[in-house]
Amino acid sequence: MNKENRLNIISIVIAVCAVFLTLFQAYSTNYHNRISSLPLVQTGVDVFEDGKITLYFENAGNGPAIVTDFEVAGKKAVSVRPMVSEFIKINNLNSEEFELLTTEFPGRLIIKAGSKLEVATLH
Numbered sequence: 001m002n003k004e005n006r007l008n009i010i011s012i013v014i015a016v017c018a019v020f021l022t023l024f025q026a027y028s029t030n031y032h033n034r035i036s037s038l039p040l041v042q043t044g045v046d047v048f049e050d051g052k053i054t055l056y057f058e059n060a061g062n063g064p065a066i067v068t069d070f071e072v073a074g075k076k077a078v079s080v081r082p083m084v085s086e087f088i089k090i091n092n093l094n095s096e097e098f099e100l101l102t103t104e105f106p107g108r109l110i111i112k113a114g115s116k117l118e119v120a121t122l123h
Contacts, residue, residue, distance in 0.1 A: 039065035041111065055080065055120040059111040067109045067117075079104045080120045099123040 040061030046054040059065040069076050072083045081102040088095050101121040111117050 037061075037063035039063045039111070039113070041065045041067070044116075051123070053122045054118055056116045056118045057111060058116045059113055062113050064113060065111040067105065067111060068107065070105065084120060084122070 038061050039059050042058050042060050044056055044058055046056070048054070057067070057070075071077060072080055077083070079102045081100065084100055084102070085095070088098065099122070101123075103117065103119050109117070
């Protein structure tokens with residue numbers, strides 16, 4: 001095999017390697033972009049100095065969170081009101097001292113990235 005043929009074969013091998021590496025890089029970038037835009041829903045409780053307590057869902061991810069339902073104590077729920085009312089009753093707390101505001105969930109709810117959704121506020 002002469003020198004020119006070897007150079008042609010080496011050029012073809014390098015070009016094929018470049019195509020495979022480009023395809024792998026495109027796949028890796030697409031995978032990274034999909035993972036980077038996932039939502040991360042967390043629950044939290046804020047306790048304020050004036051005695052107000054707030055329960056909320058927060059989307060700490062980069063993509064929108066679509067909430068279709070949630071569970072309270074292992075049961076599907078639309079609101080946390082029954083659970084909080086039961087807690088007040090079980091612990092013999094005076095329900096007239098509290099003001100409870102709750103959010104009811106429709107069939108589908110979207111929480112934007114970095115946003116909070118207050119589920120319940122107890123004054």
